[in-house]
Amino acid sequence: MKYVSEFRDGALIGPTIDEIRRTLTRPWTIMEICGGQTHSIVKNGLDELLPGEIHLVHGPGCPVCVTPLETIDRAVAIASRPEVTFVSFGDMLRVPGSASDLLRVKSAGGDVRVVYSPLDAVRLAQARPDREVVFFGIGFETTAPANAMAIRQAARLGLGNFSMLVSHVLVPPAIEALLGSPDNLVQAFLAAGHVCTVMGWTEYEPIAARHGVPLVVTGFEPLDIVQGTLMAVRQLERGRAEVENQYTRSVRRDGNTAAQAVLREVFEVCDRKWRGIGEIPKSGFRVSERFAAFDAERRFPVSGVTTEEPAICIAGLVLRGQKKPSECPAFGSLCTPERPLGAPMVSSEGACAAYYHYGRYRVAQA
C-alpha cells in the first residue's frame, strides 16, 4: 500500500461512475470545497466523466486566493523594510496586492525567501539574530497546526526576532456563509479531507442538519472524489442530509486532537475578511494574547493601506461557485498565471489556474 497509485486506478472509476448514473433521477449541484480537489477534478477530467446531471462547482478552498488584499498589501509593506527577512510559502509571491507583490519586492532587493515548512523560518531566525524574520502564516485548518507549532517553538527558544503575519481561515463558517447567501446553488458539499484530518467533522454536523445539505468528507485522488460524489448523490436522492466520511484512511470523527490542542494555545478565533467574498464572522485564526509578542501585525504596524481590485476580475464569483473561470472576460488573455489579475489565477489551488493549466478555454456546459 502506497496510498497514492491505488487511488488513481482508472479501471476502478468507471463502475462507480455508472453507479452514480443509475442512482440519479435529476440534476444536482455539488461543491467541492478544497482547491486541491478542484485541481484533481480538472486535471483528471472527472467533471467530464461524471453524468451531465452532476454539476460540480468549485469552492473557496484556496487560502492563497482568499487572503484579503489588505493583508497582501501589509505583507508587501513589511517585506519592504530593510531589517526584515520575509519568509513565505512559494504560492504567495505572485499574488497581486493593490500596487505590488512580494516577487516585485524581492526583485527590488528585498529579502524575501520561500520555504517548505514554517519551522525553516524559525531556524532562519535562530541562524540570523541580526534579522527580523517574519513568516507569512496563511492557510486553512490543515496548515494552522504547522504555523502554530512554529510560533510555539520560537517562544520556547526565546527568539525575539521571529514573528508571524497570520491570516488563517476556517472552512465551516465559510460553508455557512455560502449556504446563507440568497443566490446559493449548492445542494451538497464534498468537505475537504485534509482540513477534516486535523479538525474532524463534528463542526459540520449542525450545518448539515440546519441547512438540510449532505456533507461528505472526501479525499483528493480521483477515486476518492468519484466515491465522495456517489455518497453525496445517494444522500440527495434519498432526501438525507448527514455528514459522511469517504476519506476513512486519514480522517477520524474527532480529528487530530494533539494538533487542535496546540491551535487553541497559540491562536484564537476572529472575524476574517475573505478576498472576493467579504467578512465572515468567526472565520479566522489570529495570534492569541499569550503569544502576542510573535504577532507581526502588532510588531510592524502598517497604516494607510488602501486596497484596489481590478474591475474586470470576477474572482469573487468564481470563489463562491457562481461562475466558472472560463466565463471571465479576462481569462487567458488579460489574466494569465504569469500576469495574474486575481489570486485564483496564481495559486496552484486556484480554480482559474486549474482551468488555465489544463486547457479549459471554452465555457463549461452547466
Added chain:
Amino acid sequence: MCLAVPGRIVDIYEVAGLRMGRVDFGGVVKEACLEYVREAEVGEYALIHVGFAIERLDEAEAQQTLRLFQEAGLLAVELGDTGAEGRP
C-alpha cells in the same frame, strides 16, 4: 495549499525539543515534524503537509475503500456494464 502527501517514516529523532523524523516519499526523503503523531512508529505511513505529519494512515481503512470500488466493478459486471468510459 492543503496538499498533503503520504510518506513512510524511516527514522525518528529529536531536534530542539521537537519530535522529528525522516519520511520517504517513494524515493525522495525529507524531514518532517512528528509532534502531532507522537505514537507513530518507523515503517508507518503518515500524511505530510508543509513539513508536518498531520495524521497516520490507516491501512485497513484504505483497503476497505478500495474494496468498495472493486465491489462496484463486480456489480457492474452483473448488470452488464463495462465501465469502459471510466478510463481517464
